[in-house]
Amino acid sequence: MRRLPSLIGSIALTFAASTGVAAPDPAAPVTPTSILDASPAGDWTEIPPGDLLVIDLARGGRVVIALAGAFAPVHVANIRTLAQTRWYDGLAIERVQDNYVTQWGDPDGKKPLPPEVTQPAPAEYTRPAAGLDFTALPFPDPYAERVGVSGAFPVAMSGGEAWLTHCYGMVGVGRDLNPDTGTGAELYAVIGQPPRGLDRNIAVVGRVLDGMEHLAALPRGTADLGFYADPAQRAPILQVRLASDLAAADRPRFRVLRADSASYRAWIHVRANRQDSFFLRPAGAIDVCNAMPPVRPLAMVPVARRPGAPPHRG
């Protein structure tokens, strides 16, 4: 059967090689996977459990999102508050628009927010480039002077400002028209062609690290903008918690490859210049959405908690 090569994508995860450095086979081509498998543990950093938002869907499936507090601190604080007050529990995925977004929250917009939630939140659509932990990519971007990564996140910069870019799997805050900025009560994840035109117009607050298929494989909504026409079509949310608030046995743990590490530099180089036999013409470049630092689980989460989740790809 004919196959495409495995794309070691922005949400590439594997349980392999989580315990140390593999001995490379000198005859084998260097691939993105072989670089990760051989990377020393010190090239990875654990994502703090307080920065992981864990969504358990009532019909099965867990989605884990890394929160980007360095870019949208007030919105992220609101999201933490909403999780810790169990405000999201019992709400639903209400919109799935093909080639655009999956959106969840309070479909009727009537559930009162806890008083600790800042509303309106400030327009955290960009932040100063100064002071940001940033690793630049050496390739052009249509939308910005420079692009690169910060922590686990894709970043663009122009004119002294930095912002998170809309890539497949990135998470933002739904909002109404100006000057409302949203609160974090309504979130979306990108499930299609990255809508980079939204960059700098909306608060981007995170990246889906695991379980993206539970958001992307849902039936598309048939009402305007992909909302579900029938409330029965909505996918109910069982609970949303910070990983730090889950019992240890149920707590997902992830580590991200440090962008200042030799392994990340090698990974980017090989992703941009594939050497494995399938590739005849290396691209010679990589775009910001394909350069998101790899993330791997640090500990296995009990399967019983994740009924809809397929195994991770390598």
Add this chain to the structure above:
Amino acid sequence: MRRLPSLIGSIALTFAASTGVAAPDPAAPVTPTSILDASPAGDWTEIPPGDLLVIDLARGGRVVIALAGAFAPVHVANIRTLAQTRWYDGLAIERVQDNYVTQWGDPDGKKPLPPEVTQPAPAEYTRPAAGLDFTALPFPDPYAERVGVSGAFPVAMSGGEAWLTHCYGMVGVGRDLNPDTGTGAELYAVIGQPPRGLDRNIAVVGRVLDGMEHLAALPRGTADLGFYADPAQRAPILQVRLASDLAAADRPRFRVLRADSASYRAWIHVRANRQDSFFLRPAGAIDVCNAMPPVRPLAMVPVARRPGAPPHRG
């Protein structure tokens, strides 16, 4: 309820305004949709029915693909032969890998090909830039010297070569390792972050114009590379036909906005510089995958033939 604006995406379709020029409201902001609604009929070109591949899935849903004969003529000729000999009928979607591709064809690779199929096909991964109907975009691309569009398709160019770019909804030919180029018997559509690193390494043969949700919303496969572990999970293909071989009442018809038209230029400008009230900071640019010329249906296809299809978005 909080919403994101409707993204007039690369697969934006509408039944509205298919009959003429709308009278613009001078008080309303110019939007991508308003430009299309006001575009004269002469700015559109019908896609020849012999260039439309129509896939009807056994569980419901129709997928329409525009074939790119100017880029991969031998592979496209093979695909036409396979459709006309009904070779694809009864095969299945066998692989759905999140953030990568949905792939269909002969899961076991054992069904004999008709003798008219050229195998091996030549490596139609690029073509000469000279002689190509090409409209350039004025924005940089990480992977190529220039990007733009040709007919309904996204195109990159470097060093006198041109090629179709992997964007959400683009269709390519699965292949084994070099020097096998595939035949067209195994096809895939991009359902995630565009894997632009595949450009120039594989024959790209078309673009999904309609029904993308029937490929992108499928359950992800749990075996290696996203193949379905259990053959019962495969989505069977009822039939694959060229639109020109379907009865007139069942034949989808599409028109594409001509890239050399004033309407396309205005559409690109407004897509890159959104004026509607949601947008505070126009992007000032657009990438090649978001610049694919809009396509609209010319005639309604009977609903009974398309049981799983939601209405098109505007």
